[in-house]
Amino acid sequence: MAASFLQNFQALVAWLRDNVNAPEQFTLSYAGEHSQFIRFNHARVRQAGDVHQSSASLKLIADGRQAELNLTLSGDADIDRQRLGEALAQLRQTLPLIPPDPYLLLNDSAWESHDQQEQPLPDSASVLKQIEAGAGDLDLVGIYAAGPICRGFASSSGAFGWHQANSFNFDWSLFHANGQAVKANYAGQVWDDELFARRLAQAREQLDYLGRPLKTLAPGQYRAYLAPAALEEIVGMLGWGGFSAQSIANKHSPLQRLYSGEASLSPLVNLAEQVSGSLSPAFSEEGYPRSDLRLIDQGRALEQLTNARSAAEFQRQANGAEPWESPSALSMAGGELAEADVLAQLGTGLYISNLWYLNYSDLPAARMTGLTRFACFWVEDGQIHAPVSTMRFDDSVYSLLGTQLEALTQERELMLSTSTYGQRQTGSNHLPGALVKRLTLTL
Incomplete structure (x- = not known):
């Protein structure tokens, strides 16, 4: 999936380098994700779904001026090239209408950066099983999100950067019958059953203390x-x-x-x-x-x-x-x-x-x-x-x-x-x- 994000970004960059001509310059920033979201209530799954999306920000620079336009991408190469072409035309019309930017400072070096963090994501079924077993009949409310996140950058000066990292994030609360709650979180790139079990056990222990009468402190x-x-x-x-x-x-x-x-x-x-x-x-x-x-x-x-x-x-x-x-x-x-x-x-x-x-x-x-x-x-x-x-x-x-x-x-x-x-x-x-x-x- 991350490969398709990268290929999509590379295709957009190649098109821009063929269609933006000096003295024009461009920068293109890219963001993509393929995320799984699971919502919990009373320690049971109440909603689950996938989000697969990408977007780009195109900046056109000429004569000390810069203009920027954000695009929502479809993932279809032909459609995205068309959207990019329309954005470029719009920026060309806008650029002469705005004043020069006194603090414009472009990086004209042709640097390269490629970081692909592909730690295996935890299996959703096993994560759900551990959450259900650990929470039992507790009132656990939270959201689990996992999947790759991508970022890219390219410029007419030859700079090219790509970053992709797999991660998960489980943000949850345990509610006591009296309305008090314990909030906890477990996030990272490698799921550790033992570490998560300790986090959940600590939250359960703190929940028990919430049943005691509140202590009011003086300033x-x-x-x-x-x-x-x-x-x-x-x-x-x-x-x-x-x-x-x-x-x-x-x-x-x-x-x-x-x-x-x-x-x-x-x-x-x-x-x-x-x-x-x-x-x-x-x-x-x-x-x-x-x-x-x-x-x-x-x-x-x-x-x-x-x-x-x-x-x-x-x-x-x-x-x-x-x-x-x-x-x-x-x-x-x-x-x-x-x-x-x-x-x-x-x-x-x-x-x-x-x-x-x-x-x-x-x-x-x-x-x-x-x-x-x-x-x-x-x-x-x-x-x-x-x-x-x-x-x-x-x-x-x-x-x-x-x-x-x-x-x-x-x-x-x-x-x-x-x-x-x-x-x-x-x-x-x-x-x-x-x-x-x-x-x-x-x-």
Whole structure:
């Protein structure tokens, strides 16, 4: 199936190279997927189906101007060539009507990149059998998505990139009769029966605790453990301009003080845009090759995410960041705390499985606010005692991942993007859990 995507893309590129003539230049971005979706309710399959789709984005450049048009493709070579020809004609009419782009910076190198990650996808029947056996009569609600995702890029300068990766993503919740829920996820490229069984067993154990009376905490500062899913919400917020060359240059970054050298995080914090081995392509939609970037090393800011426009505007080197300059394959190094020792090391405090509705309460100070969500527990003497009612936190990253960070877990969790808006995404976060000496709850 991936071969047909590649052949379709190659045919479109060949047609463009025969029909776009200097001084015109083109770039063509391609996206395709063949995904199986299975929806669950009460641990039973309620809906199943396949999605086989592809699309392309054609950009025409001439005389310092550029115009772009998005196409939905059919997979039929003749029909898609016709659509591409109509798009090219439309762009030729549009281009003279728009002003020159002062920040147009094309990559005119003829690079090549080909990455075909063909790990065997899990057999759907065996996955369903394991889910049904593990969940039993629990109220499990979720969605399982699996299949290859493809990305391509080509230009009139001779650049050609192809990326295809097989992956699966099972995102589910277990609901208690009292309406409380445990949220969990298992994603990756190689399905491990034993690992999934442990994830499901942990969710079942947490579900039992949700039957206990809720504990209401007073506002204040508490020792806390942030599970990888909770930490993902925090580092995800940092992606909103935190590592962006444009935001940093305009002094709008929440990590402005970090990049200016006025502040630092804990030496335990090492963050990278880890393109190699990830599900993200090693090239951007703008036609720049991507490589691994060290964003934060031992708590100190290093590299920034720089797209072509930022490179032109601020005289920097483009490094393959997308226009929004957010990480797409973020990886945080683990620490020395064994996951099995988390509760004992926490002692008395909060075990936070999830956070949600995060936003900045003070962006220059990297201060965030949000709510606890799903299976958050009060722990005493290393034992879970009670679920905690929903609370709001308000704290700075310079505290949570800085002065108050005590330890990171050895084990890390790979979390793939669950977004299916328009198409499945290739974004990922690979994160440990974090033990913090103090988290501020406000109400």
